[in-house]
Amino acid sequence: MIRERGDLRMKFYKLIVLMLMSVIVYNYSVWSKENRAFVIIDDKKSVKDILPKLINGAGEAELEENDVYEEDNDGKAALLVVGSGGDGQRFNPNMPDWEIDIVKNPKGKNEFRYITFAWKKKGGTGIQLQLHWTTNSWGHRYHSGVNEKNWNPSIQLDEKLPKDWKVYTRDLVEDWEVEDLDGKKGVMTGIAFSAWSLEHGIWDHVVLHQQEEDPLAPQAVQPTEKLPLTWGRLKKPDPRYWLLNRERN
């Protein structure tokens, strides 16, 4: 009788331990689901960082400090591109240090799946954002309004011009069929901000992220590691470089 009660108690304790363990494991898997982000444009520092890197295009680019997407203590900053005729854009297919892997299950530091961006267009009939990958070059585009230059493929996000700020989150894996690519990843190396025609287009809140949630949204659940505006820190450190620098210091 006494032994039986002891066995029962043991079983009960085992059950409790098991339950506690499953709670810990479950929570760990939730916590560990990181949503790393790479901020391309948000605050003043990011705009100043990208301006000199957009070395191509007939459009002129500048820091916009009044008309920005949401004021959230980021110093009121956005990127404005004047649609001054010609191609009316600023771009660089090979941004310094960019080698961003677009994959279905991003885990590593330079792996992402989603892009969130906000834009606004004054004048003209259309606006476009283009992403340059090593596969298919600029063949990853989004536009609203009219596709003025007929640059395709391009996904139309809205028939109307974004006369007021509009924000979008896109799944790059779905949109550009990454699962069908040979290496099952896209390698993104550049970006183009195409305002096309007068007067101008403005971009803000441009960020790559791993999970679907927009990490820059004020209500974002996870305080993501808002990664650095420079790719240098994202790249794997080159041991040779490190050694060289250590020797110099």
Ligand SMILES: [Ca+2]
């Ligand atoms: Ca912001």
Ligand SMILES: [Ca+2]
């Ligand atoms: Ca901003």
